[in-house]
Amino acid sequence: MKTLRELVPAIHTLICRASPRSFKAGGLVWAALLAALLAVGVTPARAGVSTNVDFELDGNAVNSGAAGDDWDNVLGCSGGTCGSTATGGDTIHVGPIAEPHLRFTQGTKDEERIDQWRWDLHGTPDKSTITDIYAARYSNNILYFGADRLANNGDAQLGFWFFRNAVSPNADGTFSGSHAVGDLLVLVNFLKGGSVNNIQVFKWVGENNGNNDDTTVPAPGAGNSSVQLLVSQSNTTLLVCDPLDIACAITNGGSVVAPWPYTPKSGPSGFLPKLRFFEGGVDLNALNLGNECFASFAGETRSSQSITAELKDIILHAFQPCNAAISVTKQCTAAVVPGGTSVNVTFNGQVCNTGTDDLGSVLLTDDKGGVTTPPSGTLAIGACSNYSGSYTSPSLVNSDTVTASATGVNSHTNVSAQASAGCTAVASPSCSVNKNCATHLVLDNSKLTVQVNFDGQVCNTGNVALSNVALSNDQLGVTSPPPSTLAVGACEPYSGSYFPTSLGGSSGTASDTVTVTADGALNSGSKSCTATQSCNLCPLQ
Numbered sequence: 001m002k003t004l005r006e007l008v009p010a011i012h013t014l015i016c017r018a019s020p021r022s023f024k025a026g027g028l029v030w031a032a033l034l035a036a037l038l039a040v041g042v043t044p045a046r047a048g049v050s051t052n053v054d055f056e057l058d059g060n061a062v063n064s065g066a067a068g069d070d071w072d073n074v075l076g077c078s079g080g081t082c083g084s085t086a087t088g089g090d091t092i093h094v095g096p097i098a099e100p101h102l103r104f105t106q107g108t109k110d111e112e113r114i115d116q117w118r119w120d121l122h123g124t125p126d127k128s129t130i131t132d133i134y135a136a137r138y139s140n141n142i143l144y145f146g147a148d149r150l151a152n153n154g155d156a157q158l159g160f161w162f163f164r165n166a167v168s169p170n171a172d173g174t175f176s177g178s179h180a181v182g183d184l185l186v187l188v189n190f191l192k193g194g195s196v197n198n199i200q201v202f203k204w205v206g207e208n209n210g211n212n213d214d215t216t217v218p219a220p221g222a223g224n225s226s227v228q229l230l231v232s233q234s235n236t237t238l239l240v241c242d243p244l245d246i247a248c249a250i251t252n253g254g255s256v257v258a259p260w261p262y263t264p265k266s267g268p269s270g271f272l273p274k275l276r277f278f279e280g281g282v283d284l285n286a287l288n289l290g291n292e293c294f295a296s297f298a299g300e301t302r303s304s305q306s307i308t309a310e311l312k313d314i315i316l317h318a319f320q321p322c323n324a325a326i327s328v329t330k331q332c333t334a335a336v337v338p339g340g341t342s343v344n345v346t347f348n349g350q351v352c353n354t355g356t357d358d359l360g361s362v363l364l365t366d367d368k369g370g371v372t373t374p375p376s377g378t379l380a381i382g383a384c385s386n387y388s389g390s391y392t393s394p395s396l397v398n399s400d401t402v403t404a405s406a407t408g409v410n411s412h413t414n415v416s417a418q419a420s421a422g423c424t425a426v427a428s429p430s431c432s433v434n435k436n437c438a439t440h441l442v443l444d445n446s447k448l449t450v451q452v453n454f455d456g457q458v459c460n461t462g463n464v465a466l467s468n469v470a471l472s473n474d475q476l477g478v479t480s481p482p483p484s485t486l487a488v489g490a491c492e493p494y495s496g497s498y499f500p501t502s503l504g505g506s507s508g509t510a511s512d513t514v515t516v517t518a519d520g521a522l523n524s525g526s527k528s529c530t531a532t533q534s535c536n537l538c539p540l541q
Helices: 004-016 020-024 026-039
Strands: 092-097 101-104 130-137 142-149 156-163 184-191 196-204 227-235 239-241 247-251 277-283 296-302 311-318 326-328 331-336 343-353 359-366 371-373 384-393 397-408 414-424 431-433 436-444 447-460 466-473 478-480 491-498 509-520 525-536
Touching: 092 311, 130 156, 130 296, 130 311, 142 156, 142 296, 156 277, 184 247, 184 277, 196 239, 196 247, 227 239, 326 359, 326 397, 326 414, 331 397, 343 359, 343 397, 343 414, 359 371, 359 384, 384 397, 431 466, 431 509, 431 525, 436 509, 436 525, 447 466, 447 509, 447 525, 466 478, 466 491
Parallel strands: 331 414
Antiparallel strands: 092 130, 101 311, 130 142, 142 277, 156 184, 156 296, 184 196, 196 227, 239 247, 247 277, 296 311, 326 343, 331 343, 343 384, 359 397, 371 384, 397 414, 431 447, 436 447, 447 491, 466 509, 478 491, 509 525
16 A cells, blocks of 8 residues: 555645645645545655645735635734734744844855854845745644745845754854754745746755765765755746655745735835745654754845855844753751751752743752652743752751753753752750769768768750760769760769768768760760769768
């Protein structure tokens, strides 16, 4: 069973031999042919540029009422002005663009690097003067473009560049930006009053056909040029398409309405005379360029059909939002956990889309982990999304880094940004000790003597756990010390006894002091506390 693609050349010949007027009603012709082909067992292939129902590639700029958009509703034109609410089904469009209007200086060519291009503000011949450019891209990756010129006295050689990088004129007569592999150049030529027409599609591959040396065999059809020829087709009708319907172009065979402000060199305003209006389309998927994002768009006129022709007039404008960029901020706070053995670090911030491309696959990670509320997975241009999280640390002083990453929806560029923040938890190791004492008469080696018994408790009054807890008495005699560790808020008893060897002054008392030392958790330092108590040596008094 043959596919429709295999029969496209024959079908295409039938359609392209029709006049522009009959082509305008070509949807009915195509439908009848398609029905007949299906009846004999032909399977349909993809919709081509001229058969795509999304757009009317018919040699005028006004929607005919048939299925598909035209430039007037794509660009939101009404009453001779554009820019109001657009009703087209395109995903991105620009136009009509009339400025900045520049002239290439002598010698500038399409094959050259952009840093070799030059411009000035001198005029160009009327037939080489572009008045407007416009372009639209659809979700099926068919790219439509167009231009109108001031006069039609002579052949028309036009070029349409779609740049992956942003390209713009500099004040000194140069251009900023650079070519990237995958930049698209479409050349359309309408000769001898539109009786001989052709279209060529090129892809920028870099100098010497993208090769690093002159010995590498170039790709077929490319020679050693910096652009590679992808499509080439000529025809004797106003509509010219390649046999696979990958690329098409058409001009107006008679006067048509201009839905935007337009005044020709001769003739009434508001109308585009014959051969003043040009439009075309390219199927990016068929050229393996469906994933490319084109940041800038240019319409140009040329001195001849050759790829090496000198360039004349140019209008340059931004096209798709292709500059993917992302930023992230971060703050944190740290606090000792209630148990006093670790620190809880909480962090938060914002991830923002700072570029000119929508972002998808937005992801945020922290080098310490703990992201509990991630940002949104998609960010529109200029949008921000909050994130937060927490993690546990064994240190009072903390620093961590978050990384935000995403992919440009249109540019397919991976971008990332990082932010770090440091925060310190406040630790307050502290202890307290109290003391009681009492005297008793006891037999010691058959001698009646006075013994001082003491006891009390040691408490952790800080916000961190205590370790290496040790209690001593200046009179010795500690028999039941407290444990070596104390949790936050915990209290533990101690006790002991000793035999006083002297009177505590003239008061007939015995006095002793207990001292507690301990180390705070989280390297928070050492702490000590003391308690002193005096007891009467004459308990019988």
